Amino acid sequence: MKKSDIILVLMLLGVLMNVSAQRTLPVEEYYKYVTNPNKRLASDNITKVKDVNDVFRKFYGFWKGTYRGKTYRLVMDNDTKKSDFGVERDYVVMRYRVQDANGRMIENSISTPEYPDDQKYEVRSEYLDKNGNLQMFFSGGKSDCGIDGVLIVYVEGGKMSVTLVPQYQYPCDNPTIIFPPKESVIFFRGF
Numbered sequence: 008m009k010k011s012d013i014i015l016v017l018m019l020l021g022v023l024m025n026v027s028a029q030r031t032l033p034v035e036e037y038y039k040y041v042t043n044p045n046k047r048l049a050s051d052n053i054t055k056v057k058d059v060n061d062v063f064r065k066f067y068g069f070w071k072g073t074y075r076g077k078t079y080r081l082v083m084d085n086d087t088k089k090s091d092f093g094v095e096r097d098y099v100v101m102r103y104r105v106q107d108a109n110g111r112m113i114e115n116s117i118s119t120p121e122y123p124d125d126q127k128y129e130v131r132s133e134y135l136d137k138n139g140n141l142q143m144f145f146s147g148g149k150s151d152c153g154i155d156g157v158l159i160v161y162v163e164g165g166k167m168s169v170t171l172v173p174q175y176q177y178p179c180d181n182p183t184i185i186f187p188p189k190e191s192v193i194f195f196r197g198f
Contacts, residue, residue, distance in 0.1 A: 076108035152179035
């Protein structure tokens with residue numbers, strides 16, 4: 008056997024060993040890594056966090072709700088992205104449109120001909136907690152005067168509850184409140 012053949016065989020074995028060492032983690036197990044600073048995806052050879060059991064499906068679709076005169080419309084969809092650390096993850100992506108009682112647009116991150124939006128702001132899921140609630144980081148909308156926090160999203164049947172747990176309020180006189188802090192907005196399927 009030639010030296011070049013031996014090198015080629017060793018390289019192929021290395022690639023095969025690397026591929027076989029890669030693991031996929033179900034999204035419903037990801038919270039164990041997010042909530043435990045001692046657990047690392049890389050140390051467990053996890054290269055993908057995937058919705059292998061279709062647990063995100065209940066969140067997908069069009070949702071409509073009202074709260075204190077505001078009308079909310081949500082579009083929940085899926086996406087897959089690779090992180091800076093090389094881990095490929097499945098996400099739930101939320102886009103929203105909020106109007107006041109007079110139909111005036113408060114904020115729109117849904118791109119439609121009727122309400123064009125060049126920024127396409129979206130909310131991405133962080134993880135599914137051990138109770139099956141979706142945790143999504145919300146950065147206060149496109150306004151520089153809003154409230155950041157975690158959206159807790161719970162779905163049962165055709166009903167969804169979204170609650171903002173505030174983490175930071177921008178220092179301003181009149182903040183734009185997209186999701187009310189510590190109160191649930193109830194949504195039903197439809198648009």
